[in-house]
Amino acid sequence: MELRQLKYFIKAAELENFTEASGALYITQSTLSQQIKQLEDELGIPLFDRIARRVRLTEAGRMFLPYANKTVRDANDGKNILKDLMSLSTGTLKIGVTYGLTHLLAVAIMDFSKQFPNIYLEIIFGTTQDLLDKLEQGRIDMMLSFSQEEKPGGYKIERLFSSCLALIVHGGHPLAAKRQISVKELKDVPLILPSKGFSIRNYFDRLLLQHNVTIDMQMEVNDINMLLQLVGSGNWATILMGSSIFNHPELKAVKLTGDNMTRNANITWPVGIYCKKSALLMSQLLTIHAKDYHF
Template sequence: MELRQLKYFIKAKELLNFTEAAKILNISQSTLSQQIKQLEDELDVLLFNRIGKRIILTEAGEMFSEYAQQSINRANEGLLLLKDLNDLNTGKITIGVIYSMRIPFAKALIQFAKQYPGVKVQVVFGTTKDLLEKLDLHHFDFILTFLDEKSKQPHLKYQTLLKSNMVLVTAKKSALASKKSISLKEVATLPLALPFSGYSTIQFFVESFRQKKLHPNICMEINDIPTLFEVVKTGYWHTILSETSVNDPQVLGVPIQGKNMRRTIMIVSLKDAYEKRAVKEFYEVLTRIQIQ
């Protein structure tokens, strides 16, 4: 059994199409089919049912895939370990970030890139749900997201980065701009333009409204924060975000009253995955940025 065969099998499992898998792997379909057939012969079990041009994973294939993926991951981590014996002049790290962290994260990214110009950094912005799913698939070295204690999972490692107040974002010309704080009950009466329901911030507030039996006036859902700001600048609508998101000079954040209106942003990674030196250095940069 070869590692190459396991990689071929996993890609075919993902796509359930030998032709498409072969294209992505940059090999011929006949080579892919032959290698998987050899793997099946060695295991003495069918991994796929072939139905015409279609393939369907067998029960044995489904069970075997978890161990095949683990073998690939461990091999990749071993390679990373060897590469990490060298200095930080090369390498790549991939990071998932929630949208509301883009401003403080950008500061850390710029500082890290100046300090380690040889390390390539790939950044993907997304919702907490999407980022966690991709982290489980080893697509990220770590992610930055809002999380609370009840959401923690045993296979993940959590490091607290910072705490951020939840604020009502309103136009500076709005009558609300002079308020020192605002109650959740008052927020519920305002015309709101909010992030999509997939965002952790809106999920948090929907639950907060529900617990207080409030029915917010949600007029719009927009999956782009700069567009939300454009809507808010009119003075007719307001939004709810983390204070870390507010950087437009024409809007400001009014703190929302309540002991639960301060959320924790965490660095989340896979507990058993090898942690690159570059990743540890990025953690240090992130921490320094937050305490400045």
């Protein structure tokens, strides 16, 4: 008796047809016939009734089937346990991240790669929607982004910290000295904003509608690095989450006052999918470092 034979038996029992089963097992019908026969010989009792041109489980076959299933399942369980164990000494972890959270992720990665140098990390930048799509397709294991209330179910959300929308300006900008600023005051500030599609932009647009304010938008940029570079030149300001400029000392974030100005930074997980140990570990590290990100 070998696991191979048990797998053959299970499939044959399921389909009650040797020819189909052999196809599903990628072997010839001849081989399946022989292997089943060999198993029957070893067990000393037929597992199938060969009646007419079909096969049907005998009583013995019916009684044996659950044991065959259990045996194969146990073997697979053992295999999976090892895969899990291994996933911390080998394997790949793919993380999607939106711009505002790259700094936090970078800090967490430094810890992570020190602890698990053999796990290959793949970091994917993208808009929230891009990443959600990738998460859905299983192209990434987890993603970091700011709250997207639009998507209610299908994901498991883990809150990291909350951050305030802010006017981002160069340190020498006239408004850099302010502690906070209202939406109304923005109408006289020349702004460049992230392109439509960035969730921060969608959020901000809605906010302006609510407050019935029109602004002096002079440009839109679909790359946040470039955006910040432009802002760093001192000629423009922009709107981002306050936590976006942790690694830009030359910039200053001025909090926006008013309702609905804070959003949560989250880890988003696919649900119903096995969660890699390495992913869980990364989430722990992120949570620890997130404490430094209250803005």
